[in-house]
Amino acid sequence: MASEFAEIISSNNMAPLWEVLRGLTPREPLQKVSPTFWRSNTIKENMKLACEFISAEDAERRVLVLENEQLRGKSLATNSLYAGIQMILPGEIAPSHRHTASALRLILSGEGGYTTVDGDKVFMSPGDFIITPTGVFHDHGAEGDEPVMWLDGLDVPVVQMLNCGFSADDPDHKQEVKYPADYSGTIFGNGLRPISPAPKRTYGTGSIFHYPYERTYKALTTMKAAGNFDPCDGIKMTFIDPTTGLSPILTMSAFMQLMPEGFRGQTFQETDGAVCCVVEGSVSVVINDEPFQFEQHDVFVLPSWSTRSYESPEGCILFSFSDKCLQEHLGFWQRRVVSN
Numbered sequence: 001m002a003s004e005f006a007e008i009i010s011s012n013n014m015a016p017l018w019e020v021l022r023g024l025t026p027r028e029p030l031q032k033v034s035p036t037f038w039r040s041n042t043i044k045e046n047m048k049l050a051c052e053f054i055s056a057e058d059a060e061r062r063v064l065v066l067e068n069e070q071l072r073g074k075s076l077a078t079n080s081l082y083a084g085i086q087m088i089l090p091g092e093i094a095p096s097h098r099h100t101a102s103a104l105r106l107i108l109s110g111e112g113g114y115t116t117v118d119g120d121k122v123f124m125s126p127g128d129f130i131i132t133p134t135g136v137f138h139d140h141g142a143e144g145d146e147p148v149m150w151l152d153g154l155d156v157p158v159v160q161m162l163n164c165g166f167s168a169d170d171p172d173h174k175q176e177v178k179y180p181a182d183y184s185g186t187i188f189g190n191g192l193r194p195i196s197p198a199p200k201r202t203y204g205t206g207s208i209f210h211y212p213y214e215r216t217y218k219a220l221t222t223m224k225a226a227g228n229f230d231p232c233d234g235i236k237m238t239f240i241d242p243t244t245g246l247s248p249i250l251t252m253s254a255f256m257q258l259m260p261e262g263f264r265g266q267t268f269q270e271t272d273g274a275v276c277c278v279v280e281g282s283v284s285v286v287i288n289d290e291p292f293q294f295e296q297h298d299v300f301v302l303p304s305w306s307t308r309s310y311e312s313p314e315g316c317i318l319f320s321f322s323d324k325c326l327q328e329h330l331g332f333w334q335r336r337v338v339s340n
């Protein structure tokens with residue numbers, strides 16, 4: 001009788017909710033991804049091979065996608081985040097294109113690299129945070145004499161889930177620079193906005209797209225000097241669009257975090273999974289009771305709702321990105337401190 005019932009409803013494209021209910025509405029977030037990590041040396045060695053294998057122009061983007069062990073073949077670092085490592089060699093160009101997915105970047109190594117976003121060109125240095133908002137042309141290049149490497153983060157999984165993505169190549173290949181050097185950073189980054197005429201920048205919701213590390217570092221060390229510590233995170237700052245106070249990308253938040261020497265944080269959980277990269281120093285992280293040690297430029301995944309705690313005898317600066325702002329906007333985001 002039961003199998004007859006199952007067959008009948010199945011033949012009409014129906015299914016019994018009572019058999020899948022708990023899977024659809026779990027009691028708490030499931031551990032769907034693992035704390036996969038990529039060592040700095042492994043990243044460098046594999047990228048060296050990629051440089052021998054293909055040019056940036058032939059590849060369109062020379063990127064090694066960082067895939068979570070639990071989600072191989074899907075180009076996913078977590079359920080909602082794409083991550084990759086990109087490299088450009090001196091003289092190379094990653095041609096101009098645009099897509100619905102927004103991108104963020106943490107520069108890992110090399111001087112002389114640039115990103116042009118909608119005709120605004122900035123040079124990038126290690127530790128700098130750069131964004132490419134939704135739907136605007138962007139190209140990259142290396143005008144110095146050293147390779148430039150960075151961590152990419154995109155909201156591709158969100159765009160895929162909504163099936164709302166477009167993309168296009170720029171016939172100009174390399175954009176014409178339309179603005180004075182560091183145009184948007186010099187104006188909006190200094191807390192100013194032109195009264196009239198209104199700025200012609202129309203990309204995304206944004207104003208600035210380049211956050212130099214020098215300024216981020218100063219903000220973190222000033223917070224440290226003021227003694228403003230969170231018991232779990234140390235000092236964790238989020239990047240904002242100064243004209244809105246919101247994340248400059250509405251689907252992804254990005255953070256720079258300082259743990260002072262001797263830091264020992266409380267154990268906690270958060271509903272946003274994150275991709276993290278050590279910028280300076282080193283950190284011990286216990287994730288779901290498993291200990292890990294990460295050094296400069298190691299990249300690792302913090303699964304959503306995993307228990308985690310940080311310890312850093314020598315001090316650490318940690319970059320991370322997640323879908324926190326999207327979850328907050330939807331009223332989903334939660335944090336729970338597990339222990340002291």
Ligand SMILES: [Fe+2]
Pocket residue numbers: 097098099103138
């Ligand atoms: Fe792109």
